[in-house]
Amino acid sequence: MTIQKTLLRKVVALASPHKRLLLLAIFLVFCITPLAILKPYLIQYTVDNTILKPHSERLFKYIATIIGVMALEGLCNYSFTQITNLLGQNVIYDLRTRVFSHILHLKLRYFDTTPIGQSVTRTINDVETINTVFSEGIITITADCFTICAVLGVMIYTSWQLTIVSLLTLPFLLGAGYWFKEGVKGASQIVRTQVAAMNTFLQERISGMRIVQIFHAEEKEMQEFARINADYRKANIDTIFHYALFFPMVEILSAISVGLMVWWGAGKVLEGTASLGILIAFPIYLNMLFRPVRMLADKFNTLQMGLIAAERVFSLLEDDSLKEQNTGEIMPLHLKKEIVFKEVHFEYTENTPVLKGVSFALRENETLAIVGSTGSGKTTIINLLSRFYPLKSGHIFIGNDDIETFELTALRSKIGMVLQDVFLFAGSVYENITLRNPDITREQVIHAAKVTGAHEFIAQLPDGYEYQVRERGAMLSAGQRQLISFVRALVYNPDILILDEATASIDPESEAVIQHAIEHLIQQRTSIVIAHRLSTIRHANQIMVLEKGEVKELGTHDELSKIEGGFYRKLLDSHS
Numbered sequence: 001m002t003i004q005k006t007l008l009r010k011v012v013a014l015a016s017p018h019k020r021l022l023l024l025a026i027f028l029v030f031c032i033t034p035l036a037i038l039k040p041y042l043i044q045y046t047v048d049n050t051i052l053k054p055h056s057e058r059l060f061k062y063i064a065t066i067i068g069v070m071a072l073e074g075l076c077n078y079s080f081t082q083i084t085n086l087l088g089q090n091v092i093y094d095l096r097t098r099v100f101s102h103i104l105h106l107k108l109r110y111f112d113t114t115p116i117g118q119s120v121t122r123t124i125n126d127v128e129t130i131n132t133v134f135s136e137g138i139i140t141i142t143a144d145c146f147t148i149c150a151v152l153g154v155m156i157y158t159s160w161q162l163t164i165v166s167l168l169t170l171p172f173l174l175g176a177g178y179w180f181k182e183g184v185k186g187a188s189q190i191v192r193t194q195v196a197a198m199n200t201f202l203q204e205r206i207s208g209m210r211i212v213q214i215f216h217a218e219e220k221e222m223q224e225f226a227r228i229n230a231d232y233r234k235a236n237i238d239t240i241f242h243y244a245l246f247f248p249m250v251e252i253l254s255a256i257s258v259g260l261m262v263w264w265g266a267g268k269v270l271e272g273t274a275s276l277g278i279l280i281a282f283p284i285y286l287n288m289l290f291r292p293v294r295m296l297a298d299k300f301n302t303l304q305m306g307l308i309a310a311e312r313v314f315s316l317l318e319d320d321s322l323k324e325q326n327t328g329e330i331m332p333l334h335l336k337k338e339i340v341f342k343e344v345h346f347e348y349t350e351n352t353p354v355l356k357g358v359s360f361a362l363r364e365n366e367t368l369a370i371v372g373s374t375g376s377g378k379t380t381i382i383n384l385l386s387r388f389y390p391l392k393s394g395h396i397f398i399g400n401d402d403i404e405t406f407e408l409t410a411l412r413s414k415i416g417m418v419l420q421d422v423f424l425f426a427g428s429v430y431e432n433i434t435l436r437n438p439d440i441t442r443e444q445v446i447h448a449a450k451v452t453g454a455h456e457f458i459a460q461l462p463d464g465y466e467y468q469v470r471e472r473g474a475m476l477s478a479g480q481r482q483l484i485s486f487v488r489a490l491v492y493n494p495d496i497l498i499l500d501e502a503t504a505s506i507d508p509e510s511e512a513v514i515q516h517a518i519e520h521l522i523q524q525r526t527s528i529v530i531a532h533r534l535s536t537i538r539h540a541n542q543i544m545v546l547e548k549g550e551v552k553e554l555g556t557h558d559e560l561s562k563i564e565g566g567f568y569r570k571l572l573d574s575h576s
Helices: 002-013 016-051 054-104 108-113 114-156 160-166 170-207 209-212 217-271 275-315 378-385 407-414 428-434 441-452 455-460 478-491 507-524 555-561 567-576
Strands: 339-349 352-362 369-372 393-398 414-418 496-498 524-529 542-547 550-555
Touching: 002 016, 002 114, 002 275, 016 114, 016 275, 016 339, 016 352, 054 114, 114 160, 114 275, 114 352, 160 217, 160 275, 170 217, 170 275, 170 393, 209 217, 217 369, 339 369, 339 378, 352 542, 352 550, 369 478, 369 567, 378 496, 378 524, 414 478, 428 441, 428 478, 441 455, 441 478, 441 507, 478 507, 496 542, 496 555, 507 524, 542 555, 542 567, 550 555, 550 567, 555 567
Parallel strands: 369 524, 369 542, 414 496, 496 524
Antiparallel strands: 339 352, 339 393, 542 550
């Protein structure tokens, strides 16, 4: 219970930037309830003082007053609905922005271990559910509780005996409400879990559809989807069952209450101890009482689901272990200095070493080529240089400064990467090159494209640089996507350049163009090149051979090729 209260306070605190809307919604609550109660009272008074005692002039006046009160109540209800939903939308707009900003700054380890669909669910579904805390939850629950207390007070004041008779079914209604609340709570939690599972499954299969079709796995994936879909359907049906049973039950109990009230009240009217106006007004009071009681159970579940979603969102936002630690303060204008790895040890999972005491030095404006078998730790080295993962031990220096002392954004802005798996976003070629950076001009983009040899093919695309690239650049060849990534790296003018298997999936015809691009990119830059093709590493100043996380050989092409039985010599022989 304490945890729930703390969580509720956090959710309510999200509305603090929108205090005016919150206060206005609360003000309307205290306007709507008196107006709602005034309506049956005016009907009672009208019946007792104008219909049973004919006064046509007063009757018109009272009817006009009732219509005015109802119109004012309708206007307040409209305003209340608009304001609570506006408040909820403003809150989730702020929260969704905050969640996405937080995700942008999480460690890569989070994305290594967390399905993309789960992050999408947190950002969209869970945040949207938190909206109901404001639009249908806490404020409307407060309004309903206030209405119940006020209506009960008026009913008791009007006729306490008739009130007791009318509320004989209330304990059964409360019991049904508790059963409904608990049942829907459990079913809704399962629904939320199944939504996340379905989002994750669909995102992964749609992204990997090429693999699914290549290996003819459509039928198996369809069977797995059918299972997840069936679980999702069952969870929703369980929720629907509780709704289908609860609301008819409430209607029956309400009808019994009205019947008891009419039976008792009619006798009192005939005895002359109660007025006809009271008998007419009491069903309206009962409806005003039972409607919020009937809806409270549902609204408490809505609030509960909002808090469950909020707990998941806050657990992501408040887990500092997931966030990148930007502790450095050095913000250099340039990084054109030597790179030194000193006894670097690293492991992705505990007790599974990936790098074992790696040491090397790369002088300014020189190129280091790294070769080795799959899983030897080549890509890990460049990930550590960009501080995507923390070291287990050892140090990495750029010049005389440990990379931990650099401000993270400043460090990464000076390091350019061209990866084997080029990721292109949905948008124009120009936007994919600049990544919407307003400081990069079109002239710079065109110049970089000409230098790297990409301008010719881009100019031939429909709309040229404004050609709309589909998701992941599916309409472009591997070579074209790779050339765009080279242009992207060049326009950002990095001091340190990293090429990670940049030509691994390129056809021989495209390789010549890309090799030309590489030669321009590495000029006057400190570069690290990871490649299997000897054409991209033969002219490197140093070549480092990695095997199972250890440096086996380090030297120039000529030096390493002369070592009989050496790792690099074996690589040369396998390519000859």
